[in-house]
Amino acid sequence: MDKMTFEQAVSRIDEIVKTLEKGDAPLEQSLSLFEEGTSLIKFCGKLLDTAEQKVVRLQKGPDGAPEESVFDVTE
DSSP states (O other), X not given: OTTXXXXXXXXXXXXXXXXXXXXXXXXXXXXXXXXHHHHHHHHHHHHHHHHHHHOEEEEEOTTSXXXXXXXXXXX
């Protein structure tokens, strides 16, 4: 899973949801898919948290021109 991209993980989650929504998978397979899905969701959450920390926000500087500043979630 560590070599998976965010997009690949989301795509796999979508496949899992579609399979589970059909309701025709045996119980053991459904449980296995559910566990895989929850792991993928946690993986995506970590990737999003990392991306959020890297976000740079443009703000107006003293002269009115945009300047880059580090994204601060406390604001």
